[in-house]
Amino acid sequence: xxxxxxxxxxxxxxxxxxxxxxxxxxxxxxxxxxxxxxxxxxxxxxxxxxxxxxxxxxxxxxxxxxxxxxxxxxxxxxxxxxxxxxxxxxxxxxxxxxxxxxxxxxxxxxxxxxxxxxxxxxxxxxxxxxxxxxxxxxxxxxxxxxxxxxxxxxxxxxxxxxxxxxxxxxxxxxxxxxxxxxxxxxxxxxxxxxxxxxxxxxxxxxxxxxxxxxxxxxxxxxxxxxxxxxxxxxxxxxxxxxxxxxxxxxxxxxxxxxxxxxxxxxxxxxxxxxxxxxxxxxxxxxxxxxxxxxxxxxxxxxxxxxxxxxxxxxxxxxxxxxxxxxxxxxxxxxxxxxxxxxxxxxxxxxxxxxxxxxxxxxxxxxxxxxxxxxxxxxxxxxxxxxxxxxxxxxxxxxxxxxxxxxxxxxxxxxxxxxxxxxxxxxxxxxxxxxxxxxxxxxxxxxxxxxxxxxxxxxxxxxxxxxxxxxxxxxxxxxxxxxxxxxxxxxxxxxxxxxxxxxxxxxxxxxxxxxxxxxxxxxxxxxxxxxxxxxxxxxxxxxxxxxxxxxxxxxxxxxxxxxxxxxxxxxxxxxxxxxxxxxxxxxxxxxxxxxxxxxxxxxxxxxxxxxxxxxxxxxxxxxxxxxxxxxxxxxxxxxxxxxxxxxxxxxxxxxxxxxxxxxxxxxxxxxxxxxxxxxxxxxxxxxxxxxxxxxxxxxxxxxxxxxxxxxxxxxxxxxxxxxxxxxxxxxxxxxxxxxxxxxxx
Ligand SMILES: [Zn+2]
Numbered sequence: 001x002x003x004x005x006x007x008x009x010x011x012x013x014x015x016x017x018x019x020x021x022x023x024x025x026x027x028x029x030x031x032x033x034x035x036x037x038x039x040x041x042x043x044x045x046x047x048x049x050x051x052x053x054x055x056x057x058x059x060x061x062x063x064x065x066x067x068x069x070x071x072x073x074x075x076x077x078x079x080x081x082x083x084x085x086x087x088x089x090x091x092x093x094x095x096x097x098x099x100x101x102x103x104x105x106x107x108x109x110x111x112x113x114x115x116x117x118x119x120x121x122x123x124x125x126x127x128x129x130x131x132x133x134x135x136x137x138x139x140x141x142x143x144x145x146x147x148x149x150x151x152x153x154x155x156x157x158x159x160x161x162x163x164x165x166x167x168x169x170x171x172x173x174x175x176x177x178x179x180x181x182x183x184x185x186x187x188x189x190x191x192x193x194x195x196x197x198x199x200x201x202x203x204x205x206x207x208x209x210x211x212x213x214x215x216x217x218x219x220x221x222x223x224x225x226x227x228x229x230x231x232x233x234x235x236x237x238x239x240x241x242x243x244x245x246x247x248x249x250x251x252x253x254x255x256x257x258x259x260x261x262x263x264x265x266x267x268x269x270x271x272x273x274x275x276x277x278x279x280x281x282x283x284x285x286x287x288x289x290x291x292x293x294x295x296x297x298x299x300x301x302x303x304x305x306x307x308x309x310x311x312x313x314x315x316x317x318x319x320x321x322x323x324x325x326x327x328x329x330x331x332x333x334x335x336x337x338x339x340x341x342x343x344x345x346x347x348x349x350x351x352x353x354x355x356x357x358x359x360x361x362x363x364x365x366x367x368x369x370x371x372x373x374x375x376x377x378x379x380x381x382x383x384x385x386x387x388x389x390x391x392x393x394x395x396x397x398x399x400x401x402x403x404x405x406x407x408x409x410x411x412x413x414x415x416x417x418x419x420x421x422x423x424x425x426x427x428x429x430x431x432x433x434x435x436x437x438x439x440x441x442x443x444x445x446x447x448x449x450x451x452x453x454x455x456x457x458x459x460x461x462x463x464x465x466x467x468x469x470x471x472x473x474x475x476x477x478x479x480x481x482x483x484x485x486x487x488x489x490x491x492x493x494x495x496x497x498x499x500x501x502x503x504x505x506x507x508x509x510x511x512x513x514x515x516x517x518x519x520x521x522x523x524x525x526x527x528x529x530x531x532x533x534x535x536x537x538x539x540x541x542x543x544x545x546x547x548x549x550x551x552x553x554x555x556x557x558x559x560x561x562x563x564x565x566x567x568x569x570x571x572x573x574x575x576x577x578x579x580x581x582x583x584x585x586x587x588x589x590x591x592x593x594x595x596x597x598x599x600x601x602x603x604x605x606x607x608x609x610x611x612x613x614x615x616x617x618x619x620x621x622x623x624x625x626x627x628x629x630x631x632x633x634x635x636x637x638x639x640x641x642x643x644x645x646x647x648x649x650x651x652x653x654x655x656x657x658x659x660x661x662x663x664x665x666x667x668x669x670x671x672x673x674x675x676x677x678x679x680x681x682x683x684x685x686x687x688x689x690x691x692x693x694x695x696x697x698x699x700x701x702x703x704x705x706x707x708x709x710x711x712x713x714x715x716x717x718x719x720x721x722x723x724x725x726x727x728x729x730x731x732x733x734x735x736x737x738x739x740x741x742x743x744x
Pocket of ligand 1: 134
């Protein structure tokens with residue numbers, strides 16, 4: 001039940017089963033009052049329907065709701081930083097560290113000996129200011145969290161019943177873009193509690209999650225009915241092996257593990273053993289039962305064996321390994337597995353056409369007509385290579401050929417063409433792309449761009465825009481609609497359709513789309529990071545930092561410079577205490593930064609120790625009209641009622657992460673997620689952040705898409721929310737439902 005409550009909370013609601021609140025009671029009960037008061041301390045309040053339903057519900061359910069809210073807001077965790085009253089700098093210096101280093105190496109008993117065994121020489125660190133050892137960053141003391149209710153903006157929660165939950169499940173299954181990490185967690189929870197509705201699953205990634213649930217339930221046969229190509233099977237096997245919903249090749253995973261384990265100082269690096277371990281982990285090993293299951297799946301595919309092999313070809317090396325590990329040759333000799341036998345025979349003897357090979361040959365020979373004809377056989381591939389083919393063969397001939405098949409391309413792809421054209425046709429530029437492994441990279445643009453002048457490139461962009469707009473309009477026009485009027489919330493014109501940028505970490509608080517702008521209420525933003533909850537005491541160095549970008553310079557606030565103009569860090573913790581975790585904070589004085597002329601502040605966190613960034617970490621930021629307290633006694637500075645947004649880090653491959661950008665002048669925090677390499681914040685490149693911000697500002701946003709719909713379906717735009725069709729912010733928070741605008 002608690003998990004279901006958490007799913008609804010992500011959608012700004014609380015799920016109460018109909019049976020638990022048979023009647024709606026207006027008179028507020030005592031237990032409801034208590035729950036409401038406690039929820040306010042955590043930054044939440046209830047809508048009227050929710051309150052009426054709660055009045056009728058049993059105290060046990062109310063208790064579960066409170067528990068869920070407390071877990072999400074982390075009130076049971078330790079929030080004590082290293083320094084007491086850390087808003088006043090301790091004045092610790094480089095030389096303090098150096099003197100302490102010699103005292104400890106030479107075992108000079110020059111001052112106080114701490115629990116961790118370190119000597120802190122007199123006249124170095126002001127020990128009375130620390131909750132732990134300033135030298136090694138191990139905390140000793142903790143203070144319990146007090147809830148001060150300093151927040152100035154409560155988040156209103158609504159009532160959800162069974163219908164809302166199943167509708168949401170439906171939306172997730174039908175989502176026309178791959179689900180983000182929050183949606184994946186919600187989907188997994190919902191499938192376990194509700195019947196799987198009979199809907200067409202729109203995305204392969206979603207399908208894998210569904211199949212996985214069926215297989216876990218022991219219903220491999222039903223799962224078989226969902227496989228349509230051998231790639232689906234490969235994708236499922238790879239997902240089970242690596243946890244990736246897309247097929248990320250083994251070498252990519254191994255390289256990435258290696259990079260994540262490269263320590264700043266080579267001396268401490270264990271990258272070679274780490275990649276060896278990963279290699280071992282990627283070795284395939286299957287039980288008899290699993291081998292038979294996959295053999296029957298392949299054997300049962302309805303497409304022709306030749307076609308099966310053609311599709312298997314681009315991942316031939318992976319297939320060879322899987323066929324061996326799954327002992328498929330052995331099964332193909334058994335009665336009833338004749339189809340599998342034919343497939344393996346064709347595959348091993350390469351008695352199939354290699355589509356890509358034929359295409360490449362014609363492309364190299366510059367045979368435009370033939371190449372484009374081959375491309376038309378695979379509209380999806382054509383769409384993905386449209387831009388480079390325009391540069392190679394010329395824009396008109398390529399676009400005309402593509403126009404013939406554009407109707408067969410999923411709307412998601414058509415739409416993204418227009419989104420990416422701007423970014424692509426930029427000469428002398430850098431492009432920001434995201435690799436399958438989830439890392440954002442800045443890459444050089446296509447060399448052929450240099451052959452064209454700006455006017456020609458602008459012409460190419462315009463042609464793509466015309467084509468995609470026409471295609472989208474045609475699709476909307478093809479959907480009958482009885483509505484006459486439409487209301488589009490102006491804020492939707494600032495929200496990109498979530499095609500390329502998916503959040504990879506989980507938002508347990510009411511979730512927001514990447515690109516959402518949070519206006520500030522106060523003059524201070526407080527970043528927080530909590531990690532290590534539930535883990536035994538150990539060395540586990542995670543760093544919270546921020547990057548202040550000025551026009552001509554940049555400054556970092558991090559473990560190595562705790563105090564910079566406008567920012568103050570709470571001290572570098574390098575070891576966690578047992579079970580409760582530990583915290584770091586940064587205070588950002590927005591007024592001061594504005595006076596100093598700062599443009600942006602990027603919020604970042606990364607792992608300083610070897611390994612990946614996980615460790616049950618939560619990062620986020622606080623904001624309030626009222627002043628936010630910092631305990632003199634302990635330095636605790638967390639107040640759940642002030643949290644504007646937070647994310648739980650779940651992506652194991654990312655090394656460092658940008659989790660928000662403060663636009664100083666606009667006084668807004670833009671929520672985004674950008675993983676990056678490099679151990680320290682200096683590894684982050686300002687260009688990268690600006691490129692990403694540009695991308696979020698894409699012209700093709702939800703509002704524009706709705707405008708196209710209105711035009712194509714002859715709907716009249718109105719200013720009031722009483723229209724036949726209403727699209728507001730509330731509607732947009734259900735991203736899966738928003739993707740239904742991508743009509744195929
Ligand atoms: Zn120490």
